[in-house]
Amino acid sequence: MGARKINPVTSQGLFPSEAEIARRLSQDPRGWTAKATMLEREGLPRVDPIMGGRFWPAVLAFWNRRYGLSTVQASQPDGEENLDALR
Numbered sequence: 001m002g003a004r005k006i007n008p009v010t011s012q013g014l015f016p017s018e019a020e021i022a023r024r025l026s027q028d029p030r031g032w033t034a035k036a037t038m039l040e041r042e043g044l045p046r047v048d049p050i051m052g053g054r055f056w057p058a059v060l061a062f063w064n065r066r067y068g069l070s071t072v073q074a075s076q077p078d079g080e081e082n083l084d085a086l087r
Contacts, residue, residue: 013056014051014055014056014057015048015051015052015053015054015055015056016053016054016056017053018032018033018036018047018053018054019032021036021053021054021056021059039062042066043062043065043066044059044062045058045059045062049080050080050081
């Protein structure tokens with residue numbers, strides 16, 4: 001049996017760390033923070049407060065829209081959920 005190869009794109013799931021996002025985008029992790037703040041003003045998904053990371057498919061959708069590869073707009077969560085309201 002051969003060793004199973006780990007797919008780096010899915011190794012951190014749908015909410016990768018900021019360092020992993022920087023790596024996937026070929027960016028220096030130290031410089032990514034400032035760039036991400038600026039790009040959030042243009043629609044880069046914010047860090048989800050519940051999951052603690054950016055939703056990777058929405059990050060990809062942002063870049064596809066930015067470079068004219070898609071016209072679909074991904075929506076942002078409207079704020080932190082109040083799960084006590086369900087009781």
